[in-house]
Amino acid sequence: MRRVAVFSNMYPSERHPTFGIFVKNQVELLRSKGLEVDVIVIDEPGKGKVATLKKYMTWFLRSIGYLLRNKKQVSLTHAHYAFPTGVLSLMGKKLFGIPYVVTVHGGDIDKMAAKSERIAKSTRNILQKADAVIVVGERLKRDVIDRFGVKEENVHVMSMGVNTDVFKPMPKEEARKELTIPSGEKLLLFVGNMIEAKGVLDLVDAFKKVQHAHPEAALHLIGSSKDVGFMEKLAKRLLSNDVRISHQEPLQQKEVAKWIAAADVFVLPSHHEGFGLVALEAMAVGTTVVGTDVGGLSFLLGNEAGILVEPKNPDSLAAGLNLALEEPSDTRQKIAEEKVAEHTYDVIAQRLTAIYDDVSKGKNSK
The missing domain is CATH 3.40.50.2000 (Glycogen Phosphorylase B;)
Known part of the structure; x- marks a missing residue:
């Protein structure tokens, strides 16, 4: 069974049930298809600069510790949001040779990368070194290709999918x-x-x-x-x-x-x-x-x-x-x-596992 590590700076908790719910939904979808998925995430929105800095530092240390312990068992990592989350996947690839997929959701390109040249440069490096880049919309595809220099054949347009068991017609x-x-x-x-x-x-x-x-x-x-x-x-x-x-x-x-x-x-x-x-x-x-x-x-x-x-x-x-x-x-x-x-969970699961298969077989390795 393949083992995938998912990194995300947004993930729901009991106190914050909608914080990054789309990431959790995808994780549960993958698990339902037989994949072993570990999550190393931030599940607390947090407030204030000091609290945020502490939260991110703790998450980064916890993530590196996870990679050290599991580097031989993990087939690939999947980062949600290019920056800062993609930094973890990039480190996993550089230090331990673990391939990675990154999903670009929009804010990481439209807002985060625009904050400074340093973040933009880091975002570019994360995207270019990724074994596969998933973008949730067509416009984002053009952005990562034209603005961040990612090869078109390495970019996949795919939404997070809709759960039609929950979102379905009702009188x-x-x-x-x-x-x-x-x-x-x-x-x-x-x-x-x-x-x-x-x-x-x-x-x-x-x-x-x-x-x-x-x-x-x-x-x-x-x-x-x-x-x-x-x-x-x-x-x-x-x-x-x-x-x-x-x-x-x-x-x-x-x-x-x-x-x-x-x-x-x-x-x-x-x-x-x-x-x-x-x-x-x-x-x-x-x-x-x-x-x-x-x-x-x-x-x-x-x-x-x-x-x-x-x-x-x-x-x-x-x-x-x-x-x-x-x-x-x-x-x-x-x-x-x-x-x-076109966006049901079955369709998304099939497409995502196919990307994982290609990455784990080294078809997109750099």
Whole structure:
């Protein structure tokens, strides 16, 4: 049996059940296919520079200790996020000859690598030395090839996949009854971190315009409110717009799926997005998705699988939301179902294990 070590600076815990949940889901998927997978991860978001530094140093030492003890048993390592996580896999290859795969999720390229030339150089080295690079979206493929000099044949476009056992169609009225949502309400739903980069303020501005056309419309937000400064800014924006919007902290995935089923429209107004997995999950449930024409969303919602709008443009967002409410489309839903079929867990497991096989056989070794 192959043994894989997964490194990630995001992984859920009992206290933080949604922190990097997509990584845990993939680990459990691999284990269900018979792979032996060890995880060496950070499962605590943490706060403050001192706490963060201590957390990362402890993780790095724990990871190096793991590699020392298991260097002869591990077939390969898989790093989620190029930097800083990929540093561990790169060290494993340099010190012990262990090949590695790295998954680029977006923020590691769009934000982290832009922080300094040193980080950009390290990111480039990690990606170029990897035996395989997985990117979660088509735009990221061009980025790692054009900006970071990775050979095209070494880059694989593959999402984290959607769990269709959890995110599946459910009768809307049944979902609304369980959540005590009025049947006549036009529910717009957002799920994601409560930060400016997710377009939450744009959504508040757009929602005011939607309510003029649809007084029965309601907006519900589900997401972490750890950014106190942003939440204060959001509260002021709500007051100035005179709109009532409900919010709750992150939920377990089964509960999120229920909220998506209850919604008339799912909205993801991100300023940048590597893939937009939550949008795919909404498509799997059968709810119309309105998203910004950025990153992976451009490809995911293209060809009328959803409704694309301009980023950072509340007017365009409001028009897209009104279109979704006023003109439901069977054709759009059919195209969305076809997109979902390309990203099921069975498809992703087959593709990922094939990459692992190639790497462990040395087909992409450098």
